[in-house]
Amino acid sequence: MHILWDFDGTLFNTYPAFTETMYKLLKPEIRKEHIFEQLKVSFSHAARTFELTEEDIAVFKKQEKALSPVLKPPFPYAEEVLRYASKNVIMTHKPRNEVEAILKHYRWEHYFDEIVAGDDGFPRKPHPAAYEYLHRVHRIDLAIGDRELDILPARELGIKTCLFQNDAAGADFYLNDYRLFIDKIAASF
Structure with a gap:
């Protein structure tokens, strides 16, 4: 996945x-x-x-x-989902140096094949350009975000979506805790 x-x-x-x-x-x-x-x-x-x-x-x-x-810890069990996936990429508005500093602190750099950061020149979400690029290069199966604007570009591209700790309408899947990922989402792929 x-x-x-x-x-x-x-x-x-x-x-x-x-x-x-x-x-x-x-x-x-x-x-x-x-x-x-x-x-x-x-x-x-x-x-x-x-x-x-x-x-x-x-x-x-x-x-x-x-x-x-x-002061910016990972969510519990997110690392298990990262391990489960065969490929992980990030699309964030956060500047690259801040993303890399946090990933390095938690020793998570190796989980990600690519990062599209806020200073990489792509339009901000919900514009789909960064998602289009990542999907073209990495064939994305699922987009996970905590806000509706995180899933809108994926839906536009026909990619399955998951909202984390948010029950706004429009996602394919909903999670409040990553412990449930395997049972609720992975089994659907």
Whole structure:
């Protein structure tokens, strides 16, 4: 099975660290749960919702980049799914150097045949260009992401989709825990 992975919120549990970083920029009466919900839509959505200035955005990005990979751990059992797959690729908006630093910290670099990162020149999701490229080169069987915008390009290309910890309509499969991958998804291929 060839799997295309999103990074933040799918392979790595980064949103709690992102939430904490944004919380420090905002008024204390804004609940962390509300920040988390907005960030899960997208960073630009959260920035608009909380009326972040360009300066606020620059501060957030600088602080987020400085966070230790220890604060961005992999989701439990994701590594078992990586081992199960015959090929794994990543498509993320995150800059390549940040992706590689986290993968190196957890010694996961060897699991991935290719990474398309946010600074590689492809249009942002949900534009399908990066997915088209990865599918052409690697013949993707399944795209896994935590947000609807992660699965829209795959659906457009006829690739099976899985939403992780998200029950929005439109995915072929849904997982809240990677322990269930073999029973719920792998058996379908």
